[in-house]
Amino acid sequence: MERLRIYTYRKTKMIGYLFILALLFLCFRVGYLMIFRASHYAPRAVEVEQRERDIKAARGRIIDRNGTILASNKTVCTISVIHSQIEDEDAVIDCLSKELESDRGEIAKKVTKVSSIEKIKSNVSKEVGDRIRSYELAGVKVDDDYKRYYPYDSLQSKVLGFTGGDNQGIIGLESRYDSYLQGQDGKILTFTDAKGIEIKELGEVRMEPEAGDDLYVSLDYNICEYATQLAYQTMLNHQASAVEMIVMNPQNGEIYAMVNVPEFSLSDPFTLPQEYESLSEEEKSEKRNEMWRNTCISDTYEPGSTFKIITTAAALEADVVSLDEQFHCNGSITVEDTRIRCHKTTGHGSEDFTHAIMNSCNPVFIQLGLRLGAERFFDYFEQFQMLGKTGVDLPGEAGTIMHKLENVGPVELATISFGQSFQLTPIQMATTVSSLINGGTRITPHIAVETRNRMGEKVHTFSYEDQGRTVSEETSETLRYLLYQVVAEGTGKNGQVEGYSVGGKTATSQMLPRGSGKYIASFIGFAPAEDPQVLAIVIIHEPQGIYYGGTIAAPVVSQLFENILPYLGIEQQK
Ligand SMILES: [Zn+2]
Missing domain, CATH: 3.90.1310.10 (Penicillin-binding protein 2a (Domain 2))
Structure with missing residues (x-):
């Protein structure tokens, strides 16, 4: 530069x-x-x-x-x-x-x-x-x-x-x-x-x-085109207000597509939809900024259960849980007089840790959070580098909105453990999960690769250095295995792709204020599960009717992968 x-x-x-x-x-x-x-x-x-x-x-x-x-x-x-x-x-x-x-x-x-x-x-x-x-x-x-x-x-x-x-x-x-x-x-x-x-x-x-x-x-026109169609179809199917999708290489941070539907016309970027015709100039200008906003990087959301990937990574690194440890879920857990429910209110009963993540069982993750304690949990957030910005090469990135450590009591700790009470951006979520499942290297998500002059001669190459280790190779491998199980037999079943192994995690979160009846359904998936070459996150805002991430968001990633895995030259495995 x-x-x-x-x-x-x-x-x-x-x-x-x-x-x-x-x-x-x-x-x-x-x-x-x-x-x-x-x-x-x-x-x-x-x-x-x-x-x-x-x-x-x-x-x-x-x-x-x-x-x-x-x-x-x-x-x-x-x-x-x-x-x-x-x-x-x-x-x-x-x-x-x-x-x-x-x-x-x-x-x-x-x-x-x-x-x-x-x-x-x-x-x-x-x-x-x-x-x-x-x-x-x-x-x-x-x-x-x-x-x-x-x-x-x-x-x-x-x-x-x-x-x-x-x-x-x-x-x-x-x-x-x-x-x-x-x-x-x-x-x-x-x-x-x-x-x-x-x-x-x-x-x-x-x-x-x-x-x-x-x-x-690094964008890929074909992947962009397909992901955009899929996002519009999803928005229509569920009468959602917006759909975001990021498709990237989890090994080096190259972004293949970053979709925010509704998109706007680049040949006519100042014209607003007809319905805003009567607004004042000031309001119109505000609407334009809204229309242009890249919410994948500029807006934060409450991640919900996809965040259990991060809690699991911390718990495995700290060695406070093993895969075959037995837990019992009776439908809720009480933390300092506050009763926090599992999404399955009748309880998951006896389950080992592997099944707890497959079931996305809240009480088990709350226990992991309590075992870690706020200070150690936050140390891992630092180590995973998920509290700041990712450094993606686009203007307007927002940082993570997390509690101050000194304000985190047991109840806050419990809610953080299963992805509630704080917010981060879709790009931060995709980047952090990439950096946990890729062998444990923090990557910088990016789009620019190089510049060339009109003669096609290279002028400048952009370099994105690895940002250090997130987890050990072993923890990374265990995470890939667990997330493969989630898709193979757990709540992420709809993310499966014929002929490929897929790892992933679903989430259904409420939009704030809680109780507004508005939801965000999401799924984050990667493939092949053993050696991830592509990772995708899809976030559906305010779907009408069914709003569960496992039901409506996982199939979108499945459909995306079904098309782009062969296109990227990734061979079928089974
Ligand atoms: Zn449960």
């Missing part, structure tokens, strides 16, 4: 020097013309003025792992007029109002205005621009310009982001990697006399624009 900046800075400086040199040369020439050819120019000019026009740089493209272009540029034109050069005002007004299909009066106002250069319209299509050029009208300038273009419109909208009128990235990757993508605008410098008439003898100085570098990302 630092090196690249210096490089760009030097380059900019060099171009600057060349520019000054060219200017000096022109000054001499102007001097020469004025002194030695004064008789020729005297009647026309005493002063020379410069006039500048920008030549827009092409913004770097965003390209997926297989070479599919996710963000590109379309050539458009900017039409301007230079008042002093116009010879036939009526012809100019006729031509522009006709070709631009604009109001004649409006055009006339701009054309007749005495200014050095007046912009008539930008973002004009290339065809229209070329047609206006063909009139060859004096004083009409048609400059090529670029408009950002997203071939798949709303696909990965909240991840890619979009650009504003000034070619500046506003959200997502467009904003995060703006300095790499932007490039350097060029300039056309022309000289005019006091009346604004171009002095053709002086010619023009062109400082050529420099295209931005292409950003190569």
Whole structure:
């Protein structure tokens, strides 16, 4: 990053020097013309003025792992007029109002205005621009310009982001990697006399624009497309308010897809749905920010039972439980006079620890939390690095909202143990579980891989170092086995995929305030269970009707895996 900046800075400086040199040369020439050819120019000019026009740089493209272009540029034109050069005002007004299909009066106002250069319209299509050029009208300038273009419109909208009128990235990757993508605008410098008439003898100085570098990302167009369809289908099936999905490589943190439905149109990012038409400008602006919000990284939720993966990891590391230890669940447990129920109110009866996680039995996890104690439990949260941010390379990431250690009494400890009373982001959940089941290495989730220039030469490679150990290899292996059992025969059965071994955990959590009757159903799964190559989390907000994660979220991951495992070249195992 630092090196690249210096490089760009030097380059900019060099171009600057060349520019000054060219200017000096022109000054001499102007001097020469004025002194030695004064008789020729005297009647026309005493002063020379410069006039500048920008030549827009092409913004770097965003390209997926297989070479599919996710963000590109379309050539458009900017039409301007230079008042002093116009010879036939009526012809100019006729031509522009006709070709631009604009109001004649409006055009006339701009054309007749005495200014050095007046912009008539930008973002004009290339065809229209070329047609206006063909009139060859004096004083009409048609400059090529670029408009950002997203071939798949709303696909990965909240991840890619979009650009504003000034070619500046506003959200997502467009904003995060703006300095790499932007490039350097060029300039056309022309000289005019006091009346604004171009002095053709002086010619023009062109400082050529420099295209931005292409950003190569870990996203996979096919996985994005399929996951998005699946998310929309899920939203429709359960009349949910939103569905989030993250698909990533748990070994190195590469994100294949990050879906937030409803997505929005990148070619028209400022237009709100019809129903918000009557809102005030301020409210509209708020709605736009809501529409653009990447909730996978910016919003926190109460994880519920998927968090039992983390409690289990801590308990195994601390050696406070073994897989065959016997427990008994009678439907609830009392912690300091507070009775906390199991989701199965009639109780799970006798069960060993393996079956307790397969059953997602709350009282057993509460006991693990109490055995660990708040201090040690929190030490593991630190070790797993799940209390801060993941460092994902997108703007706007939120951190985990956890109790302060000194405020954690036995009841708080009990609720944390089964995933209640605190919140984290979907990306934090996916990253932490990845880092526990991948052999025990904390990874940095990310999207950017490298930048290349227009010739396809590598300019910069982004590196994401491992963030240290979360759990031992042995604990990681035990976790994979337990989570495989959850899907093979436990509450995660609907996450199974024919021919593949899948590990995972379900969750059903209440939305706050509790008792509002609103739920969040989720499932986090990975495959193959013994050697995880892909991990997916799906979170369904406010499903109507059945709201259990095992019933409605697990099948979504199953369907996703059924399609993407063969696609990723992962062979069937059984
Ligand atoms: Zn139970």
